[in-house]
Amino acid sequence: xxxxxxxxxxxxxxxxxxxxxxxxxxxxxxxxxxxxxxxxxxxxxxxxxxxxxxxxxxxxxxxxxxxxxxxxxxxxxxxxxxxxxxxxxxxxxxxxxxxxxxxxxxxxxxxxxxxxxxxxxxxxxxxxxxxxxxxxxxxxxxxxxxxxxxxxxxxxxxxxxxxxxxxxxxxxxxxxxxxxxxxxxxxxxxxxxxxxxxxxxxxxxxxxxxxxxxxxxxxxxxxxxxxxxxxxxxxxxxxxxxxxxxxxxxxxxxxxxxxxxxxxxxxxxxxxxxxxx
Amino acid sequence: xxxxxxxxxxxxxxxxxxxxxxxxxxxxxxxxxxxxxxxxxxxxxxxxxxxxxxxxxxxxxxxxxxxxxxxxxxxxxxxxxxxxxxxxxxxxxxxxxxxxxxxxxxxxxxxxxxxxxxxxxxxxxxxxxxxxxxxxxxxxxxxxxxxxxxxxxxxxxxxxxxxxxxxxxxxxxxxxxxxxxxxxxxxxxxxxxxxxxxxxxxxxxxxxxxxxxxxxxxxxxxxxxxxx
Numbered sequence: 030x031x032x033x034x035x036x037x038x039x040x041x042x043x044x045x046x047x048x049x050x051x052x053x054x055x056x057x058x059x060x061x062x063x064x065x066x067x068x069x070x071x072x073x074x075x076x077x078x079x080x081x082x083x084x085x086x087x088x089x090x091x092x093x094x095x096x097x098x099x100x101x102x103x104x105x106x107x108x109x110x111x112x113x114x115x116x117x118x119x120x121x122x123x124x125x126x127x128x129x130x131x132x133x134x135x136x137x138x139x140x141x142x143x144x145x146x147x148x149x150x151x152x153x154x155x156x157x158x159x160x161x162x163x164x165x166x167x168x169x170x171x172x173x174x175x176x177x178x179x180x181x182x183x184x185x186x187x188x189x190x191x192x193x194x195x196x197x198x199x200x201x202x203x204x205x206x207x208x209x210x211x212x213x214x215x216x217x218x219x220x221x222x223x224x225x226x227x228x229x230x231x232x233x234x235x236x237x238x239x240x241x242x243x244x245x246x247x248x249x250x251x252x253x254x255x256x257x258x259x260x261x262x263x264x265x266x267x268x269x270x271x272x273x274x275x276x277x278x279x280x281x282x283x284x285x286x287x288x289x290x291x292x293x294x295x296x297x298x299x300x301x302x303x304x305x306x
Numbered sequence: 307x308x309x310x311x312x313x314x315x316x317x318x319x320x321x322x323x324x325x326x327x328x329x330x331x332x333x334x335x336x337x338x339x340x341x342x343x344x345x346x347x348x349x350x351x352x353x354x355x356x357x358x359x360x361x362x363x364x365x366x367x368x369x370x371x372x373x374x375x376x377x378x379x380x381x382x383x384x385x386x387x388x389x390x391x392x393x394x395x396x397x398x399x400x401x402x403x404x405x406x407x408x409x410x411x412x413x414x415x416x417x418x419x420x421x422x423x424x425x426x427x428x429x430x431x432x433x434x435x436x437x438x439x440x441x442x443x444x445x446x447x448x449x450x451x452x453x454x455x456x457x458x459x460x461x462x463x464x465x466x467x468x469x470x471x472x473x474x475x476x477x478x479x480x481x482x483x484x485x486x487x488x489x490x491x492x493x494x495x496x497x498x499x500x501x502x503x504x505x506x507x508x509x510x511x512x513x514x515x516x517x518x519x520x521x522x523x524x525x526x527x528x529x530x531x532x533x534x
Binding site for chain 2: 083119120121122145146147148149150152174175176177178179180203205206207208209211224226247248249254255256258259260261262263264265266
């Protein structure tokens with residue numbers, strides 16, 4: 030019985046005697062979770078993916094149509110507003126991420142939330158506002174190839190990350206190897222990504238020694254860039270959209286999965302899972 | 307001015323601030339270029355007050371005359387790296403027409419590839435270091451990013467120290483001739499041989515005592531006795 034089929038809501042914090050039947054879980058899980066079960070035949074159709082980045086160049090041949098694009102704008106008085114994005118991509122990176130996701134999940138819906146362009150000074154509040162917008166709009170997956178070192182934003186980001194986790198929005202964020210603390214990739218409710226240097230886009234590894242949870246393809250990747258061009262790139266910020274694309278594939282096959290379940294499926298189908306290959 | 311400010315200001319007095327800053331930036335880009343056998347390396351620092359990136363130094367190919375050029379702090383590749391705190395390695399960048407134009411304006415030449423890393427110290431992002439046109443080392447891309455990150459961390463610590471000294475020097479200059487005199491005195495004592503230095507410090511302690519700061523003359527926190 031799914032949550033939607035329950036007739037009476039459960040109490041928030043406990044499971045009363047006799048209520049077990051109300052939370053019976055779906056029985057369709059196979060004895061062994063395979064990649065074929067996880068995303069076989071999926072194109073990401075029906076999955077709404079948000080790219081929180083520098084914007085996305087519209088009509089790039091490697092990206093295709095966008096479902097929407099907004100910019101988080103900070104006025105001179107510091108007020109933050111969400112506006113339709115008329116400028117596209119201010120750097121090229123958002124377009125690159127969108128192209129990677131599209132290459133893995135060709136039929137997912139791609140949406141751009143631009144959080145770059147408000148200057149360095151305004152970047153923290155803009156990032157928080159952009160993430161809040163993405164969560165409030167119920168995207169299934171949010172790609173965040175970015176982080177902040179500002180401690181005073183950590184609490185807001187942590188609250189948003191947990192909110193996303195419990196309302197079925199999977200946040201996927203780039204880890205980095207620089208010796209400073211940064212957020213939100215370190216939060217357990219976020220799926221954090223580092224790089225491996227293999228060439229197969231569907232190769233990904235679960236890291237038994239977090240905080241970086243998964244390693245995905247992040248070296249020498251041909252990506253879409255500005256004005257219809259393409260570049261070859263390396264970095265965790267390109268590994269991240271690989272995990273985003275893979276998540277879109279899994280959710281295309283199994284839209285009911287929560288972030289906890291989705292992470293579990295990824296763990297069970299990781300390239301380093303013993304016996305998989 | 308607090309005791310901390312005073313100590314910082316006096317410390318700044320013994321640093322060759324402006325000259326030292328230029329030397330450090332030059333050294334950072336020279337070493338970055340040498341480590342990666344690159345065609346050039348350059349550094350952009352963040353001017354927080356104006357919210358702009360400033361092109362501060364270049365080693366190798368490129369034009370020194372462009373030093374001082376300013377850019378909005380969150381556009382282009384350097385802006386992305388600064389705001390997102392993420393290192394990037396890009397090849398074939400000359401294929402991107404907008405980048406080619408920006409690069410030519412910034413450095414005087416268009417590189418084929420670049421590595422860019424944020425200069426981070428604690429919570430602060432100080433700027434962006436770029437290494438341009440390093441020879442490809444197949445299979446070593448992640449190693450290069452790791453190495454660049456380590457080097458950038460060291461560079462950021464040095465820059466942070468120097469910027470603190472610069473800020474203190476600004477405070478010093480804004481405080482009038484009296485503090486400048488104290489700082490000059492501190493610098494002079496700092497430059498003495500050990501024995502003379504001890505005598506100089508003793509003299510200052512006596513002077514402090516004479517001026518009515520007996521309880522602080524031994525040099526506890528907040529003491530105005532310059533001990534750079």
